[in-house]
Amino acid sequence: MEEYQTGDEVAFVVDEVNSIIKESVEGAIGGSTYQHSRVNQWTNSIVEQCLGQLSKLDKPFKYIVTCIIMQKNGAGLQTASSCFWDNATDGNLTNSVADVMKTYNFALFSCLKM
Amino acid sequence: MASTETNASCYLIRPNYQHKFKSSLVKECIREILREHLTGLQYEPEQIPALSRTLADCIKDRLKGVELERYKLVVQVVIGEQRGEGLKMAARCFWDSDTDSYARTFHECVYDFISF
Numbered sequence: 001m002e003e004y005q006t007g008d009e010v011a012f013v014v015d016e017v018n019s020i021i022k023e024s025v026e027g028a029i030g031g032s033t034y035q036h037s038r039v040n041q042w043t044n045s046i047v048e049q050c051l052g053q054l055s056k057l058d059k060p061f062k063y064i065v066t067c068i069i070m071q072k073n074g075a076g077l078q079t080a081s082s083c084f085w086d087n088a089t090d091g092n093l094t095n096s097v098a099d100v101m102k103t104y105n106f107a108l109f110s111c112l113k114m
Numbered sequence: 115m116a117s118t119e120t121n122a123s124c125y126l127i128r129p130n131y132q133h134k135f136k137s138s139l140v141k142e143c144i145r146e147i148l149r150e151h152l153t154g155l156q157y158e159p160e161q162i163p164a165l166s167r168t169l170a171d172c173i174k175d176r177l178k179g180v181e182l183e184r185y186k187l188v189v190q191v192v193i194g195e196q197r198g199e200g201l202k203m204a205a206r207c208f209w210d211s212d213t214d215s216y217a218r219t220f221h222e223c224v225y226d227f228i229s230f
Binding site for chain 1: 157159162163165166167169170171173174177178186187188189190191192193194195196197198199200201202203204205206207208209210214
């Protein structure tokens with residue numbers, strides 16, 4: 001009986017996902033300054049675009065994408081995550097980008113669909 | 115005739131109603147842990163990394179004790195200092211909405227805010 005999926009199709013490719021995230025951020029925000037009235041729209045569009053691209057990869061994964069946009073004014077921000085899953089198949093990716101006025105934090109968690 | 119006694123979980127692809135993820139229960143669990151760890155605490159930059167990791171691990175371990183059979187768990191903790199900055203957090207999930215769900219809590223102190 002043939003294997004339903006080979007190992008390659010099921011792997012979580014970090015570079016591919018990283019580039020998807022970068023494109024989503026640049027597409028949604030570009031180089032704009034922090035505007036409180038638009039932050040809502042920005043976070044939503046980044047996250048939706050990311051998820052849309054990830055689902056197009058057509059891999060048997062469930063995804064959770066979070067994005068934090070914070071205005072830079074000297075305050076500290078710490079994020080931590082703890083996961084109970086299968087280390088062989090599941091993975092996460094976090095990314096942090098900072099510019100003059102704001103900081104973006106991304107976390108992407110992916111779990112193999114059972 | 116072959117024995118039909120096999121592990122029941124091999125045939126269950128969806129949880130029963132009693133075993134589904136219950137947001138309110140999990141939310142209460144998280145609130146309790148917050149109350150235990152955070153009453154009277156102030157924001158101190160050296161201690162916050164360890165605190166956030168401890169909280170995430172604590173919540174994950176407590177949830178493993180609750181009856182969530184065969185569920186994978188992802189716990190995310192965000193701790194920030196309140197200095198009047200603007201902040202927005204968004205999340206989206208690509209999952210099976212029939213079986214999967216989330217619980218979210220927000221805890222605010224004078225000096226910091228904590229989001230789960």
